[in-house]
Amino acid sequence: MSGNTFGTLFTVTNFGESHGPAIGCVIDGCPPGMALSEADIQHDLDRRRPGTSRHVTQRQEPDQVQILSGVYQGVTTGTPIALMIQNTDQRSKDYSDILQTFRPGHADYTYTQKYGVRDPRGGGRSSARLTAPTVAAGAVAKKWLAEKLGTTFIGCMTQLGEHAIGFEDWAHVPNNPFYAPVADVAYLEAYMDSLRKAGDSCGARIRVVARGMPVGLGQPIYDRLDADIAYAMMGLNAVKGVEMGAGFASVAQRGSTHGDSLTPKGFANNNAGGVLGGISTGQDLEVSIAIKPTSSILTPRDSIDSAGQAVQVQTKGRHDPCVGIRATPIAEALLALVVMDHALRHRAQCGDVLPPVHPIPAQRGD
Amino acid sequence: MSGNTFGTLFTVTNFGESHGPAIGCVIDGCPPGMALSEADIQHDLDRRRPGTSRHVTQRQEPDQVQILSGVYQGVTTGTPIALMIQNTDQRSKDYSDILQTFRPGHADYTYTQKYGVRDPRGGGRSSARLTAPTVAAGAVAKKWLAEKLGTTFIGCMTQLGEHAIGFEDWAHVPNNPFYAPVADVAYLEAYMDSLRKAGDSCGARIRVVARGMPVGLGQPIYDRLDADIAYAMMGLNAVKGVEMGAGFASVAQRGSTHGDSLTPKGFANNNAGGVLGGISTGQDLEVSIAIKPTSSILTPRDSIDSAGQAVQVQTKGRHDPCVGIRATPIAEALLALVVMDHALRHRAQCGDVLPPVHPIPAQRGD
């Protein structure tokens, strides 16, 4: 495959550029017979949408999704579901300057060197805008998983720049622009305001969880469930690190502590993050990702031009000072796509296996 | 694909169980015309081999590789290269007990629930022994990459359990059983000895680097170079975390610091870890992975049996007290396989692109 298709059986082929006529995707392999409308998809798109608080890019995009195929009388038919989102807020300007220089930390340089040409309008293909079709596809996967397997997805921010964010309650997450699981986000707001004034940006750490997981998903040796999760997450713009369960902290753990005990009432804890040997245990999937600071900042930076000469680059325009702020629904969508694909893969090979041990219940604190 | 094949164009299909007649792989898509012999592959297998120090499993396996196809008169023909390693040291014993219980932190439970059956001999398919074919395939990729593109791979241990390991010199790496880049490893030896006596295990952090990288490898949006690296690394037994470049530290960085400046003499630093927008920059690839402590330990643990009843499990036999000790050559091999696959994918699509900017040199400290 050529790089813009995600998944093996539930596949998502992504297309579009930030300022082209439209962006979208084609979902192939969706099981037939599921009720599906644009409204089912729009909710998650609205969660990811720009322009909803002063802490994100002020670009105004309704991100209205249109189903072009694969649904008849409100029900999936098993044929490809094409989703299209028209780009509406494309400021027309002269891009010739931008084409001549490369923002540090940005894909400008690598796209140019790889392809020989690049679309500079709003970052072209490398724009985080291209995560919208992923979110749309994820909404379809989420719906099927919730209805058929009872699996649901939830995420939150656990760190913003230098500020670690404690966990209070999932209920807070929808009530602030950061997806932070805390009641009071004033310190985060102040932090973002100061960053914006300084013309700078920061990173974030996001946690994403799948609950109600079936046991047995994942294809060892190579297409392990956790391997495909890592692929999905690291493939998200600006991600520089991925952890499952205890993650990097497991390095300093002992085996006697790390290995989650099994009891008749379930696993005693979840250092594994819900995966053992590449296969889901039935516990919650626990994933954590590191998002780097946005590279498009007002602060001038050293760079080179297309002739290889030293220049200074300063990025004006509408950019997220922390792309991590809108990352939570995207990470949820990616996790849902991985689980969906493996649910179908598992059914293909092991559809008639009856798990010999009564699946032990997941232990959930939070 | 069905889970046991790695890669898109340079594919590795892995087979075998720890105590079956043989393990191995089929490499498909290797370019023709490259000199290749068993000796070219054996070197890396010997680096991964068990039984070479008192800190690893005492199982004695020569891991002698045999080329079954794809090479004629010492030269690759472009047809599949089948590699086979016979299993020699299989202690025969009664596995019926093992089949009835599940080691905490181990794949016993998940294999059983997924497939309904499992091969319990030495961990069967979930054994770390199955990394040997990956290492063998990686050696083929390394050879081609070194000869054609000048790309080389190196790795070391940067943390063992609680002990962070400072970087002194790559030259030390082959001189100690830990792949530690330091002259004096007495404290690591003592640490391992105490762990072994305690019947416990620990984790490790491994760093792996690709040098002499071409610019332009990687397929955005989904099959990014870093996404495929994360997939490869998280797919390795016991890995719980993957970082590129600054990794999780980038969360607390500012954009003005994180984004690597470009200068006519090269990038000023390498927070990116050699990838921007999913495409290689030409800088070194810098990858770091977290390996959890071994789950097979002498210390008794709470678990359940196949009837779901509470039991105590204690694992005797020959096990690595830290699987991270032998992980360095495996991580190198996985990185080489990803780079190899993307080198061919890039040539397929962009084989006639001339990078418009003279590639700027990689800056290398270490």
Next chain:
Amino acid sequence: MSGNTFGTLFTVTNFGESHGPAIGCVIDGCPPGMALSEADIQHDLDRRRPGTSRHVTQRQEPDQVQILSGVYQGVTTGTPIALMIQNTDQRSKDYSDILQTFRPGHADYTYTQKYGVRDPRGGGRSSARLTAPTVAAGAVAKKWLAEKLGTTFIGCMTQLGEHAIGFEDWAHVPNNPFYAPVADVAYLEAYMDSLRKAGDSCGARIRVVARGMPVGLGQPIYDRLDADIAYAMMGLNAVKGVEMGAGFASVAQRGSTHGDSLTPKGFANNNAGGVLGGISTGQDLEVSIAIKPTSSILTPRDSIDSAGQAVQVQTKGRHDPCVGIRATPIAEALLALVVMDHALRHRAQCGDVLPPVHPIPAQRGD
């Protein structure tokens, strides 16, 4: 992959239903730097378009293609090329009757049984209308192949129902609605008129040729060039047979006759149809396909309804009395897609192989 994506490196993901809002495809893997506009694609779409003579369906569809992505300032960027064709002539009617019965020879029954649901509007997904995106993608492949490798594609009808059509000259092909290589098609017109009056339909045989082929395309053992051609052609609606070169006639040939002699001036003939051992010889690819008669006919037929009861089915409306009439440009497109994909696959693996023997020229009569 999930069935609606064609190709390995130059991939085409098809979406849409006959009477949905739009049909189209996403082309992934197209090399960057090629000039491309809608006009380059429209020409072949117009050749396939319905309503252009009295011998094809009278549905009026302009089949106007729109490029949604992957092209910037008239040049391909190496990112996915999304093509969309809006459906305009969708007669609204009540489909509940159609949903209850199954046309003999049609996909009504199999779609219903496979998916449990189906879109009955104009045949839904099983409509030959869905070949339009294939033709559009084929036009992109044709352009690259012509410009880079000098490979071109041509096709004609060689039989219409009972009437074998002799070969006079390729020049006649564009001058009649049948793509027949003969000057006088009055007998074919009369034949079609009589069929239409009888409320019946007929089949056709189409020949399609690739000229200026490079030597060396094809991946033995399984993904042979001819295997992928057979896959492509048999996957076209209504095709029931595929031949390469001498095809079924080779059964009665002797080896001393069939094997094409090599001479310093080229192959002496082309029984192979341009492929030996699954790899292109450099001779013309010669493919012949059998297209069955249209199943949607006015003549009443025995069938069953969704309750399994006997009924009579008669298909009114706008249907091609011979789908083979418009099949020539589609078969050309499919052949181009296969060759394009294999050209990239070959470059990936063997991009630095210099064919040891000076390629011998193709012998072309016609």
Next chain:
Amino acid sequence: MSGNTFGTLFTVTNFGESHGPAIGCVIDGCPPGMALSEADIQHDLDRRRPGTSRHVTQRQEPDQVQILSGVYQGVTTGTPIALMIQNTDQRSKDYSDILQTFRPGHADYTYTQKYGVRDPRGGGRSSARLTAPTVAAGAVAKKWLAEKLGTTFIGCMTQLGEHAIGFEDWAHVPNNPFYAPVADVAYLEAYMDSLRKAGDSCGARIRVVARGMPVGLGQPIYDRLDADIAYAMMGLNAVKGVEMGAGFASVAQRGSTHGDSLTPKGFANNNAGGVLGGISTGQDLEVSIAIKPTSSILTPRDSIDSAGQAVQVQTKGRHDPCVGIRATPIAEALLALVVMDHALRHRAQCGDVLPPVHPIPAQRGD
């Protein structure tokens, strides 16, 4: 994928050369829990094996298969099944002459030009010997399909050179070396004897049938069941044509005749060959293939050498005068592999679909 892997979910990766140490394959994706032993596979290998009558190559190969992995205590575990067949009868000789010339009709020329190098020993990778692993994998698929779905496979020869072979009874097929469904094969024996004396070869036509097919297998648009059958069959050495059902005869049929009527008791006939719209109808799959005459013949032929100069080539040694004679079990295996793969693909997407219409029974004459 790189050309030597067959299938999407039930994958077969083939390796080996005619005179290398071993040939074999890795089957991935086989459902767990099926009883499997070498004996289950050996039967079909013995049917394909050389040296069993005077009408085939006299090379003596026991083709003894060995299971290297994926089976524990006689049951498949869901992990890759590696199968190996050692090559035993490799006459050692000097191949330098053979490397310098190209047999007309053979892959010598194309392999050389594609890869720059080739293994000349017994045809290397292009030898029909490499169909043995396909047959072995097919035996595994056949076993699962028979046990789970009641689907079985059968084939016969329907033409040998100029001699069409009438159908008498399937029971005759195992009783003669040609797989001919007739009692008296003396005329075929005489024909082959005369050919052999003449130092020439002939082609054959093979029919292969799947019975007890489930309705609903196949993935439109591109991965249709018939498309994948055509791919499989055309990918078999020496095949030049493939037909489904009425095949090329359907060109001259009318729609009123061709379309198989549905009745409450089943389809009235089977012009479709068991596939409509790319999806199985539940009727028998009916496939017919054309096999060209062997290219390795004693009769001298015009060719060129590696310097491009005219030479005469005469092939001595042990060759099948008609490769079609041993093709029947191979075609069965290929058909089984396609059906197996689609059975799993169908279960993945539509595993919970209940076909709304009670599947109508297949009508079987023969």
